[in-house]
Amino acid sequence: MDKKTVTIKDIARMLGISKSTVSRALSGRSDIHPETKQKIMALANDLHYEPNALAINLKQQKTNTIGVIVPETVNRFFARAVGGIQKVSDMAGVNVMICQSNESYISEKNNLHSLVSSRVDGLIVSISSETDRTDHFKPIFERGIPIVFFDRICEDVHASQVYTDNYEIAFEGTEHLITRGYRRIAFVAGPQHLFNSRNRLLGYLDALKKHNLPVKESYIIHSHYGSGKVEEYTRYLMQLPQRPDAVFAINDYAAIEMMHIMKKNGLKIPEDVAFLGFNNEDMCRFVEPPLSSIDHPAHDMGAAAAEILINQMRHPDLKPESRIIKSRLVVRESSGARLVL
Amino acid sequence: MDKKTVTIKDIARMLGISKSTVSRALSGRSDIHPETKQKIMALANDLHYEPNALAINLKQQKTNTIGVIVPETVNRFFARAVGGIQKVSDMAGVNVMICQSNESYISEKNNLHSLVSSRVDGLIVSISSETDRTDHFKPIFERGIPIVFFDRICEDVHASQVYTDNYEIAFEGTEHLITRGYRRIAFVAGPQHLFNSRNRLLGYLDALKKHNLPVKESYIIHSHYGSGKVEEYTRYLMQLPQRPDAVFAINDYAAIEMMHIMKKNGLKIPEDVAFLGFNNEDMCRFVEPPLSSIDHPAHDMGAAAAEILINQMRHPDLKPESRIIKSRLVVRESSGARLVL
DNA sequence: TATTTTTTCGAGACCGTTCCCGGGAACGGT
DNA sequence: ACCGTTCCCGGGAACGGTCTCGAAAAAATA
Numbered sequence: 083m084d085k086k087t088v089t090i091k092d093i094a095r096m097l098g099i100s101k102s103t104v105s106r107a108l109s110g111r112s113d114i115h116p117e118t119k120q121k122i123m124a125l126a127n128d129l130h131y132e133p134n135a136l137a138i139n140l141k142q143q144k145t146n147t148i149g150v151i152v153p154e155t156v157n158r159f160f161a162r163a164v165g166g167i168q169k170v171s172d173m174a175g176v177n178v179m180i181c182q183s184n185e186s187y188i189s190e191k192n193n194l195h196s197l198v199s200s201r202v203d204g205l206i207v208s209i210s211s212e213t214d215r216t217d218h219f220k221p222i223f224e225r226g227i228p229i230v231f232f233d234r235i236c237e238d239v240h241a242s243q244v245y246t247d248n249y250e251i252a253f254e255g256t257e258h259l260i261t262r263g264y265r266r267i268a269f270v271a272g273p274q275h276l277f278n279s280r281n282r283l284l285g286y287l288d289a290l291k292k293h294n295l296p297v298k299e300s301y302i303i304h305s306h307y308g309s310g311k312v313e314e315y316t317r318y319l320m321q322l323p324q325r326p327d328a329v330f331a332i333n334d335y336a337a338i339e340m341m342h343i344m345k346k347n348g349l350k351i352p353e354d355v356a357f358l359g360f361n362n363e364d365m366c367r368f369v370e371p372p373l374s375s376i377d378h379p380a381h382d383m384g385a386a387a388a389e390i391l392i393n394q395m396r397h398p399d400l401k402p403e404s405r406i407i408k409s410r411l412v413v414r415e416s417s418g419a420r421l422v423l
Numbered sequence: 424m425d426k427k428t429v430t431i432k433d434i435a436r437m438l439g440i441s442k443s444t445v446s447r448a449l450s451g452r453s454d455i456h457p458e459t460k461q462k463i464m465a466l467a468n469d470l471h472y473e474p475n476a477l478a479i480n481l482k483q484q485k486t487n488t489i490g491v492i493v494p495e496t497v498n499r500f501f502a503r504a505v506g507g508i509q510k511v512s513d514m515a516g517v518n519v520m521i522c523q524s525n526e527s528y529i530s531e532k533n534n535l536h537s538l539v540s541s542r543v544d545g546l547i548v549s550i551s552s553e554t555d556r557t558d559h560f561k562p563i564f565e566r567g568i569p570i571v572f573f574d575r576i577c578e579d580v581h582a583s584q585v586y587t588d589n590y591e592i593a594f595e596g597t598e599h600l601i602t603r604g605y606r607r608i609a610f611v612a613g614p615q616h617l618f619n620s621r622n623r624l625l626g627y628l629d630a631l632k633k634h635n636l637p638v639k640e641s642y643i644i645h646s647h648y649g650s651g652k653v654e655e656y657t658r659y660l661m662q663l664p665q666r667p668d669a670v671f672a673i674n675d676y677a678a679i680e681m682m683h684i685m686k687k688n689g690l691k692i693p694e695d696v697a698f699l700g701f702n703n704e705d706m707c708r709f710v711e712p713p714l715s716s717i718d719h720p721a722h723d724m725g726a727a728a729a730e731i732l733i734n735q736m737r738h739p740d741l742k743p744e745s746r747i748i749k750s751r752l753v754v755r756e757s758s759g760a761r762l763v764l
Numbered sequence: 765t766a767t768t769t770t771t772t773c774g775a776g777a778c779c780g781t782t783c784c785c786g787g788g789a790a791c792g793g794t
Numbered sequence: 795a796c797c798g799t800t801c802c803c804g805g806g807a808a809c810g811g812t813c814t815c816g817a818a819a820a821a822a823t824a
Contacts, residue, residue: 135540137780155496199476370711478810
């Protein structure tokens, strides 16, 4: 068997020419006789020659690939964002390496070093929910590797950012519930060291203030993404002396599960309790009643991040860029008009 | 700024020693004076030295990483499978490179060459729904790179395989519907060049035969994954002179959307039409009525694939291995007992 | 003190490419 | 017949590490 992988040198030897010539043919340069090139290409094809990207990248001092770190792709928001990244990367002819931090700081750090070690030319990162310090990004960014943070951005690194108008849309969502007649609005918040979560909470609070509604600490739940505690939270809310008449949740999963449990306990949606989620997952349309949600343009965010990054890879002296992508409130029946005030 | 990345040679020069010694310290070998090692480690740390994985891998002639090609991670089945792959890979200390084919043959081929070019030590692949030939895998597998196909396996490459008991579970699912009193069972099938789809269809057909039910071609829909034609299919089924009283769908998305449309058209689930899906997505629990489904153990399949692959990477003369993972029928209300026969 | 063993380190080849540079052949113009 | 171009091609350094081999220094042994 020809177990050994075939190299440029093998081809050169078999053809009785130098490896320089083979390299020239394979990398499509012009200063080579068409006939020689033809022979080289034919043999390379026969032998199933695969160029060694390691050697090429080492020599060229660049890899033409961007590294991506996202919390987890089972979260469809991130899966779609990665889709957006790959779409524009493919168009631009650059490769993508995807890593998942699984919402773990240590794993995010490992991914980061692994990517830098592989000499990616740039990074697109959405930090884990556990990450509350940024010392791992700083030296890498300062070394000149462009970074674009998206959605879960890292505030104290002066890199490019792509995020949504969290504050505004949370404000709008809350106001929507208020104008529909809901007054006791609970808020399922995310970890407060995350930029997104903080701004969403602020939007919620300011909307309450604007409409002269009291802010009750007992209505604010500080959850973690995917904490699996939704049932506990739901029971907590239901047993409150003044049960909330609406819930604005940090994501659709929490909203849907909560809604489900409340329904099983005989509460009517949206008459007794309205629901508003975040992310506008497909399944919002299929639950009973269909869930109102904030459409979070994942694909666009990924695409924008890749655009910015690739641009900076090509023009290293460009300044970091911030881009804000607009979210959109999608109203469905779960936040319909309240019947009884 | 120290824009240039620091290398082993830089450290050697600054310390007035040879790069061999630095290499020894950094790669943790023993034949080095503790004090020298200490100094090297300290300086490396100060300079934020990151080893160049390209150089190391090139020299070592192996990368200690496995390449993964899946159709798309927005499909949660594959996202979970990737999770399983990464879990056991992390435990074993090997890296993972994830690529998405987006259900495209050409893109699958590109991914494949890109991974081989990056000299991954092994491959885990679930082929795209478009892929109906296998000539791209053959030369690579014959070159000695171990491959594990999972779920969407490639039959004519004699590589390792991990798949579920498609035939048996489709048989069981169909029989379940029959024993619950449903007689006119429609089947939403996948592309027939895929091993899975074929076997599931066979299971369905054989279950009908066993119970002496007629096979009606008009009840069998040949769909493509994610074709966006569910509404068309649903209308087609509803207008049949003998409307089916049950639908067994290739995946939960199709089942849920179909169920939703039929409900809107006034059909009672499961009294008028029962539903059974495939994959047991989270949302099955939250739709109305909860959707019965086949639990497809994605995480376990990924984990098994990684186990087998890593084992073969470590012991190159191992024979290819096939492993069958058991699926499980999860009965919920969408396939409850029929009231009117 | 002489010899052997152990410890610690340096020189340099090598992995598979790219690319600069220089050289020979062919060719056209004078 | 000579010279300047143009066209092809080969030699060899470089990319950043690892690793083998041997040598010098230090320690142990005789």
